[in-house]
Amino acid sequence: MKPGERVDRQARILEAAMDLLSRHGISGVNMRAVAREAGVALGLVNYYYEDKTSLIRAALKRVDEHDIALVKPDPASPPKERLLEALRRVADPELLTTPYLSLRLHLWALAQANEDFAAINDAAFERYVDGLAALIGKARLDLAPEECRKRADDIVVIQNGMWLTALLGLDRASTERSINRTEEIAFAP
Amino acid sequence: MKPGERVDRQARILEAAMDLLSRHGISGVNMRAVAREAGVALGLVNYYYEDKTSLIRAALKRVDEHDIALVKPDPASPPKERLLEALRRVADPELLTTPYLSLRLHLWALAQANEDFAAINDAAFERYVDGLAALIGKARLDLAPEECRKRADDIVVIQNGMWLTALLGLDRASTERSINRTEEIAFAP
DNA sequence: GTCGAGTTTGAACATCTGTTCAAGACTAGA
DNA sequence: TCTAGTCTTGAACAGATGTTCAAACTCGAC
Numbered sequence: 001m002k003p004g005e006r007v008d009r010q011a012r013i014l015e016a017a018m019d020l021l022s023r024h025g026i027s028g029v030n031m032r033a034v035a036r037e038a039g040v041a042l043g044l045v046n047y048y049y050e051d052k053t054s055l056i057r058a059a060l061k062r063v064d065e066h067d068i069a070l071v072k073p074d075p076a077s078p079p080k081e082r083l084l085e086a087l088r089r090v091a092d093p094e095l096l097t098t099p100y101l102s103l104r105l106h107l108w109a110l111a112q113a114n115e116d117f118a119a120i121n122d123a124a125f126e127r128y129v130d131g132l133a134a135l136i137g138k139a140r141l142d143l144a145p146e147e148c149r150k151r152a153d154d155i156v157v158i159q160n161g162m163w164l165t166a167l168l169g170l171d172r173a174s175t176e177r178s179i180n181r182t183e184e185i186a187f188a189p
Numbered sequence: 190m191k192p193g194e195r196v197d198r199q200a201r202i203l204e205a206a207m208d209l210l211s212r213h214g215i216s217g218v219n220m221r222a223v224a225r226e227a228g229v230a231l232g233l234v235n236y237y238y239e240d241k242t243s244l245i246r247a248a249l250k251r252v253d254e255h256d257i258a259l260v261k262p263d264p265a266s267p268p269k270e271r272l273l274e275a276l277r278r279v280a281d282p283e284l285l286t287t288p289y290l291s292l293r294l295h296l297w298a299l300a301q302a303n304e305d306f307a308a309i310n311d312a313a314f315e316r317y318v319d320g321l322a323a324l325i326g327k328a329r330l331d332l333a334p335e336e337c338r339k340r341a342d343d344i345v346v347i348q349n350g351m352w353l354t355a356l357l358g359l360d361r362a363s364t365e366r367s368i369n370r371t372e373e374i375a376f377a378p
Numbered sequence: 379g380t381c382g383a384g385t386t387t388g389a390a391c392a393t394c395t396g397t398t399c400a401a402g403a404c405t406a407g408a
Numbered sequence: 409t410c411t412a413g414t415c416t417t418g419a420a421c422a423g424a425t426g427t428t429c430a431a432a433c434t435c436g437a438c
């Protein structure tokens with residue numbers, strides 16, 4: 001059997017769930033809809049994911065890992081470029097898409113209602129800010145760690161704002177100005 | 190009958206729905222839970238609100254009106270103070286509470302999944318940015334309207350970021366720095 | 379008191395949802 | 409080919425959910 005022809009149904013189920021969550025919110029994610037979207041039978045969803053919560057948790061973890069990867073860029077390039085790249089990547093049109101942002105928003109809302117999800121989310125957020133602070137530290141050896149952390153905090157506020165406002169139709173020019181603001185914070189004397 | 194003793198059950202139902210939405214998300218808002226929380230019988234919820242969607246819509250509208258009121262402050266005070274006040278009020282500990290922010294987040298997520306809600310939300314967002322741009326215009330007669338609008342756009346990004354990040358435990362000092370940033374944008378030469 | 383309009387109740391109904399499970403299909407090794 | 413283990417199916421079940429509605433209640437006007 002040729003590779004690629006064989007379908008990984010577990011992955012298809014997860015993608016179907018993420019797609020439904022992004023498009024219709026949590027009320028649109030039910031086992032039957034997921035199965036239909038993934039093209040499998042109802043029972044298979046519960047075969048791969050113990051229950052609905054595990055399925056959502058898997059989606060949340062995948063998105064969190066994706067976010068954290070943003071602040072762990074190519075370790076080959078010099079520190080300043082790495083930081084710049086990380087700051088710019090947040091507004092990459094590939095990432096700043098409505099489906100992705102919408103998915104993030106729904107997962108964030110779920111974390112508000114479920115402390116189990118909240119814990120996962122909080123940990124990922126911590127790792128993100130830590131990663132950003134570390135990037136700043138490497139690029140700006142003159143700054144104390146607390147100052148790096150402070151700047152990372154400030155940058156994250158703007159990034160979250162960009163990201164959230166993008167869902168309401170933030171224009172590209174405004175995005176660019178916000179990116180510049182994060183760069184100014186990172187590279188301020 | 191003493192005023193205040195008589196309960197406005199319609200209002201109590203709406204408040205119960207908003208409370209549940211804030212705490213447990215949309216899955217926690219069902220007619221029975223709303224009735225229980227409001228202390229009324231199940232049927233009464235459908236008596237005052239045609240269906241569940243109308244109930245959520247009413248909650249969304251109330252929150253939107255509340256937000257827009259932030260950029261329509263006391264018209265008695267001078268323009269610069271009015272603007273400052275509006276910029277600071279966003280981070281007022283009375284407003285920046287977890288229940289309120291959580292409610293906003295859930296409503297935003299719902300707007301992503303339902304184009305009817307999205308339209309209401311978009312209109313409110315437009316009105317908010319317009320209001321902010323108008324406040325800047327009154328405080329800064331030297332700026333062209335387009336420049337005011339641009340600055341309002343930039344400020345809104347930071348405000349949304351503050352607001353969203355506050356849900357993840359943004360500390361007060363970081364909030365203050367973000368507020369200062371919005372003031373710098375508004376009053377920049 | 380009686381009437382009537384407005385309000386309030388909770389049982390009933392149809393539908394939807396998460397989960398279980400027995401049965402079948404598929405696959406690789408013997 | 410046979411077998412054992414894994415994967416896949418969809419019917420079935422129990423419980424939840426939105427909505428309807430007939431009956432009961434409230435209270436001011438007459």
